[in-house]
Amino acid sequence: MNAEPARQTADAATQTLAIDARGITKRFGRVLAVDGVDLRIGQGEVVAFLGPNGAGKSTTIDMLLGLSRPDQGEVRVFGDSPRAAIANGRISAVLQSGGLLKDLTVRETVTLTASFFTAPRPVDEVLERAGILDIADRMVGKCSGGQLQRLRFALALLSDPGLLILDEPTTGMDVDGRRTFWQAIRADASRGRTVVFATHYLEEADLYADRVILVRKGRIVADGTSAEIKNLAAGRVVRAKLRGADLAVLQTIAGVKSAEQQGDTVIVTTTDSDAAARYLLNQTSAVDLEVTSHNLEDAFVALTGDADGAGSDIQSTATAPARENA
Amino acid sequence: MTTISPALQQRTVRPFGGFNLTYLWIELKRKLRNRRTLVFTLVFPVALYLLVGYPQRDVALGNVPVSAGGVSVAAYIMVSMALYGAMMSATAAGGAVAIERTQGWSRQLRLTPVSPIANVATKIVAGLVVGLVAVAATFAVGAATGVRMPIQDWLLAGLAVWLLGTLVFTTLGLMIGYLVPSENSMQFVSLAIVLLSFLGGLFIPLDQMPAVMHDIAVWTPVYGIGELGRAPLTGDAFNILALLNAIGWLAVFAAGTALLFRRDTQRG
Numbered sequence: 001m002n003a004e005p006a007r008q009t010a011d012a013a014t015q016t017l018a019i020d021a022r023g024i025t026k027r028f029g030r031v032l033a034v035d036g037v038d039l040r041i042g043q044g045e046v047v048a049f050l051g052p053n054g055a056g057k058s059t060t061i062d063m064l065l066g067l068s069r070p071d072q073g074e075v076r077v078f079g080d081s082p083r084a085a086i087a088n089g090r091i092s093a094v095l096q097s098g099g100l101l102k103d104l105t106v107r108e109t110v111t112l113t114a115s116f117f118t119a120p121r122p123v124d125e126v127l128e129r130a131g132i133l134d135i136a137d138r139m140v141g142k143c144s145g146g147q148l149q150r151l152r153f154a155l156a157l158l159s160d161p162g163l164l165i166l167d168e169p170t171t172g173m174d175v176d177g178r179r180t181f182w183q184a185i186r187a188d189a190s191r192g193r194t195v196v197f198a199t200h201y202l203e204e205a206d207l208y209a210d211r212v213i214l215v216r217k218g219r220i221v222a223d224g225t226s227a228e229i230k231n232l233a234a235g236r237v238v239r240a241k242l243r244g245a246d247l248a249v250l251q252t253i254a255g256v257k258s259a260e261q262q263g264d265t266v267i268v269t270t271t272d273s274d275a276a277a278r279y280l281l282n283q284t285s286a287v288d289l290e291v292t293s294h295n296l297e298d299a300f301v302a303l304t305g306d307a308d309g310a311g312s313d314i315q316s317t318a319t320a321p322a323r324e325n326a
Numbered sequence: 327m328t329t330i331s332p333a334l335q336q337r338t339v340r341p342f343g344g345f346n347l348t349y350l351w352i353e354l355k356r357k358l359r360n361r362r363t364l365v366f367t368l369v370f371p372v373a374l375y376l377l378v379g380y381p382q383r384d385v386a387l388g389n390v391p392v393s394a395g396g397v398s399v400a401a402y403i404m405v406s407m408a409l410y411g412a413m414m415s416a417t418a419a420g421g422a423v424a425i426e427r428t429q430g431w432s433r434q435l436r437l438t439p440v441s442p443i444a445n446v447a448t449k450i451v452a453g454l455v456v457g458l459v460a461v462a463a464t465f466a467v468g469a470a471t472g473v474r475m476p477i478q479d480w481l482l483a484g485l486a487v488w489l490l491g492t493l494v495f496t497t498l499g500l501m502i503g504y505l506v507p508s509e510n511s512m513q514f515v516s517l518a519i520v521l522l523s524f525l526g527g528l529f530i531p532l533d534q535m536p537a538v539m540h541d542i543a544v545w546t547p548v549y550g551i552g553e554l555g556r557a558p559l560t561g562d563a564f565n566i567l568a569l570l571n572a573i574g575w576l577a578v579f580a581a582g583t584a585l586l587f588r589r590d591t592q593r594g
Contacts, residue, residue, distance in 0.1 A: 065436075065437065067433070067436055086436075086437060086438070086439065087339045087439040088337035088338065088339055088439070089337060089439070090337060092437055093437050095433065095434070095437070097430050097433055098430055098433050098434035098437065099426070099429040099430025099431040099432075099433065099434055100430075100431065100434065101356070101426065101429075101431055103356050103359060103360065104352065104356065108352055108355070111348060111352065112348065112349055112352045113438055114348075115344075115346045115348035115349050116340065116344040116346070116349075116438040116439050116440040117340070117438070117439065118337075118338045118339065118340055119338075152434075155434075155437075156437070
């Protein structure tokens with residue numbers, strides 16, 4: 001189901017995987033939050049975990065961090081259990097839900113957290129890297145949402161972890177805060193750290209990840225480079241009123257990814273809408289033809305939305321070789 | 327450009343679950359920064375001693391006049407107030423654990439190697455330190471304003487109210503914290519402690535209360551610790567009921583805490 005990312009070389013395969021999760025499943029009452037997810041992430045990868053709210057991203061991350069135990073399956077982080085990896089500082093995280101003490105200063109919060117590790121990075125160094133050295137003496141209670149996130153990021157840097165996990169790191173930030181935050185993360189990732197971040201912003205996945213994993217209803221529906229995911233967005237949908245369309249013929253037309261009949265409407269998803277439209281208007285009795293373009297949001301919705309079938313349909317294209325359309 | 331190779335880096339874990347003096351020191355700074363804590367644990371006991379106890383520095387507690395070396399009512403009030411300060415500090419320290427949990431701080435801590443037990447231990451030790459400061463401050467003001475007792479009475483009374491008060495009321499704070507974790511509930515507990523202190527004979531000696539009040543009072547949690555703390559002063563015979571009271575309430579609060587703690591961790 002999951003295409004191995006193109007950039008993962010044979011050399012990386014011999015290294016210990018940063019994350020090796022096999023068949024992890026988590027159920028809350030009757031809700032199957034995570035449904036048998038296999039996840040293999042090599043060292044040095046920057047991976048986006050993309051999906052709508054409720055897709056199981058946070059539940060998966062909690063299991064990767066050992067904050068909750070999978071009902072089935074196993075997680076190894078650098079070959080260790082998540083708890084052990086946290087204890088020796090190999091993995092750390094920026095969690096939206098991680099609370100901070102309002103009556104401490106930014107610097108005190110970092111000093112306090114540093115005291116739990118054997119050989120933490122210097123306090124000023126992580127403050128600087130997170131871009132909050134200038135507000136080190138500010139009370140946490142007086143910080144903006146973006147500053148708090150950068151403080152959590154500074155805390156995550158203390159153990160100089162090999163793997164950094166970010167759960168919806170920019171939720172609630174303004175555009176400026178978001179940009180500054182990602183600048184810091186990007187600068188850090190360029191030093192070779194493995195970064196996995198969950199997001200429901202497609203642009204963030206597109207801009208900052210070199211591998212994108214799409215999740216929907218607790219399952220991985222696509223896994224590929226951002227170029228491959230981007231290609232999805234280039235597709236268009238051609239709709240027309242036509243009864244009994246010959247779907248088999250439609251599917252042979254250049255660029256057509258899928259064709260289906262819904263009542264008296266035929267819906268064609270294609271990268272070459274002109275060809276499909278030309279065929280429908282010239283060779284069939286189709287009327288009321290309209291062409292809509294897939295924007296980034298649409299591709300995302302199509303892949304991760306609730307309509308069954310849509311996911312599996314596009315999934316194959318997500319993992320297919322990239323077509324240069326853009 | 328340096329390259330991170332986490333697999334090659336030597337990694338070790340701190341001993342004692344990460345318990346360390348930096349955390350304790352920062353925790354103490356937080357407490358000293360909190361005006362409400364300071365008022366309730368330090369200012370309030372000292373002020374009440376000065377208002378109620380100090381004017382009675384020449385009134386004898388027993389039959390021996392103060393001028394003849396007898397213990398004064400001021401000494402009684404001083405010990406009671408010291409206990410009050412220790413109780414307030416301990417309750418706040420215990421309650422903080424659960425409150426910080428609801429604010430997500432314990433989740434943040436779980437991203438570090440520190441163990442939950444080291445976290446609770448740090449809170450308790452910080453509560454003990456502030457409690458000791460409260461006891462010491464009240465005793466110092468007492469000594470400076472004419473309370474005279476043999477040195478062993480100072481030490482015994484001080485240790486009893488400090489350790490017993492802290493032990494019983496840290497568990498109360500932990501229990502209430504897990505039961506209704508909010509800042510407001512802890513303020514309510516502060517008021518409840520004032521009431522319990524009245525019933526426990528901290529402000530007015532029990533034998534000066536109506537008989538009904540007295541009968542109720544002996545069953546309340548401050549009574550036992552108060553009696554034990556004041557025993558060195560009054561020279562009363564060792565009160566087994568007071569000890570049973572203290573142990574009983576400690577058991578109730580500890581069992582409640584254990585039960586709620588388990589419920590709480592199972593949910594996560």
